[in-house]
Amino acid sequence: MQGPTGFEELRRLLKQGADFSKEVVGILQERSELEAVHAKGLAKLSQRLARAAREAIGTSATAWQEVATQLEREAQLHREHCRHRHCTGACREACQEAVCGPLRASCEAQASRRKCLEAAVERRARAVRERRALQERTKRQAHQCARANEQAQGRALEPRSHRGTRLLTDRDLNKLESKRRKTEGALGKAEGEYYGACMSAEQARQEWETLLFQTAGWLQALEQERLEALRAALARYAQHLAHMAPQAQQCADCVQAQAARVDVKQDIEEAVRLRGTAPNVPEQLLPDFYAEDLSSPMQPQRRREALERLLQLLQKDLDTERRGKQGVESLAQAFRESPRFGDEEAQLRVQEKLQQLRQSLAFLEASRHKVQCCLAGLEGQPRPPHPLAPHLEQRRDRQASGQGRGLAQTVLKIPPWLQRRSSSTEDAEVWDRGSADGGTEAPPTPSSVEADQSEPEGEPQQQTYVNVLPSRCRALYDYKASMEDELSLCSGDLVTVHSRAEEGWWHGEKDGHWGVFPASYVQELGPEPG
Structure with missing residues (x-):
């Protein structure tokens, strides 16, 4: 959630477009009020419009640059006829109602809608940040409990005291055993809370990403609506010029010719070309348990047992997610075979749910592969192959308090074939098979x-x-x-x-x-x- 994204660029583009539209509204408002004023006022407006249009892009901006040019020519006409008024009060009122009013109403309505959409995205993003903060807190707690458990386990198995001069009494042994059981229970609870926080954070991230893509589509529709409103205002403005004195007819012809060249689709494509960012690579923060860090102190047999328990937990969740994915795929297949079975919105919801399930499976598969690699390292065997292995990256939190090297954090950079647009049936079948690593749960013998x-x-x-x-x-x-x-x-x-x-x-x-x-x-x- 850090760094520039396509959504942020889209927000900036819409804000710039809204500012440009507001500037156009203000200019046309003043133009309607200065209809009979000296040429100096028209010249100033021409300069302002030229500056505003230079910052915009596309055929719409080019058309408004032509409007600025024609304003200067009209100012010259007013200089030549400064003692005559070419527009009556009724004409000024018609210009204000036909051009400025609809464009201003469109800008105000779009500002309100855009604010609501961006606020919804910000709420989801804030939820992701809060859940990841909870994930980090529970992670540190789980690692602290694991270290405490290791110490208690070691003391419970040691037959003598730290000085090694006397045997422990039964009472001392009972105390050590009680402490060992207590730390072991605390470890299980802490790891359960950490795992739940990881799953909750990933679910929040998926919901945020889904809303992000939906909002981007809605914002693009707003931008197209804004450009359509500008084009309509430009056409009405050209029509207004056509009713002015004959001396201004040439200005009207030029503006009309430029308005005919406005292409909203081309403007959108140009904005994408100039402001588009590289494809976003979603990142999943995988759970990193204490037993997975082979450099951390832990008895090998307990480490192996802990890793095997993790494998069982992940396999159970994998089976559950796969069953859920099969059910959603059956529903999607029914939609494909009978298009009238569900409306377009229902089909879109099914595809979104299917995409979330694919990413959840990738989350669990990558976590399981990590644990399998740890077990392989304990056995001295090579790492098992997996299609997600090249997309795993391990980082360390250097600012973690009390940790010399920092806690490890494994990140899965979701590959393109698992991202939003990889929704074909063929891709889904390959992923369900487990890809070409064979879906094994242990490395080669x-x-x-x-x-x-x-x-x-x-x-x-x-x-x-x-x-x-x-x-x-x-x-x-x-x-x-x-x-x-x-x-x-x-x-x-x-x-x-x-x-x-x-x-x-x-x-x-x-x-x-x-x-x-x-x-x-x-x-x-x-x-x-x-």
């Missing part, structure tokens, strides 16, 4: 790694045959199928590849069994002989 390292030196390691089918490949690691259409692999198995799908999944045959398998688990050998 040591035996499979040793089998991979024992390959003959003469055999190529990086050769691919992407244009030759069918081809052969050898399994480097064990892979257990998790879906009916997948193919289980054992290290050393030979598989015939018949097709290669996107996202790293291949389709092949092994011992008469057909299915898909992750390409990262195999090594290509060459084309199928014969």
Whole structure:
């Protein structure tokens, strides 16, 4: 939520446009009041309008620059006929009612609507900041409880006192055991509160992001409405000039010609080109538990048990989210097959909910992958592959009180294929499968790694045959199928590849069994002989 975003640029663009519209209203108001005044007044207005239009962009601004030019020409006409009035009071009143009134009303209505929209976004943003502040507080509390629990665990298992000169009495042992149970319970409660705060913060961030995209669309519609109002005011102003004295007819023709060149769509595209920012990369703050930091003091067995409990918790939530996603996808499929089943707003709500579920699954998948990598590090095994791994970034809070290195904070930068516009059925199926890492819950086995390292030196390691089918490949690691259409692999198995799908999944045959398998688990050998 820090740094410039497309939404902030859109807000600035709308404010600049509103200021420009207000300036135009003021100019036209004064123009209607100075209809019969000396040419000096018209010359000043011409200069003001030229300055205001220079700051704006698009064909609408160009048209109003032409208006400034024609005002100067009209001032010259008034200089030539300074003793004559070309507009009566009725004409001035008609100009004010036909041009200034509607444009001023449009500006005031838009200001009120824009204020309400921006206030709603700010409330959501404030909620995100508050929940992330709560997340940070509960995180520190959880880590403090974890350290206290580690100390209590160590003292409870130590048979002697700190001086090592006398044995502890039963009473002392009971006190240590009571303290150990108390700190262990406090740790469980603190970690539960921290996990709940993480989920609450992520939900608030998703709601804020959804409202942000909706509000951006509404603000763009307001900007288009503002430009339409300016174009209508310009046309009415040109019509007003056409009713002035014949000496001003040439000015009216020039303004009308420029008004005909106003293109609202082109102005919007120009604003996007000049003020557009780079695509926003949403960030998810993943939970970082004490046991995940391998540099922190903790008994290995307790660390392993804590990580396994985290895996169970994450897997439970993953299963729940996947079931919910399947239900929403079924509803979306019904909408696609029967468009009249739901109106456009209902279909949009389903797509928004589906997108939130995808990001929630990414949040949980990335958290689970982190824990799996920690377990792999404890076992001395390589990190398991995962499509979200390249998008994970770990930071440390250097300002955390009492922490030398600061608490770790893992951030998932949501990849483009999981962001708002990746809503196709094909993408959803690939994500549900778990992508080409196979969706395993543990890294490749040591035996499979040793089998991979024992390959003959003469055999190529990086050769691919992407244009030759069918081809052969050898399994480097064990892979257990998790879906009916997948193919289980054992290290050393030979598989015939018949097709290669996107996202790293291949389709092949092994011992008469057909299915898909992750390409990262195999090594290509060459084309199928014969």
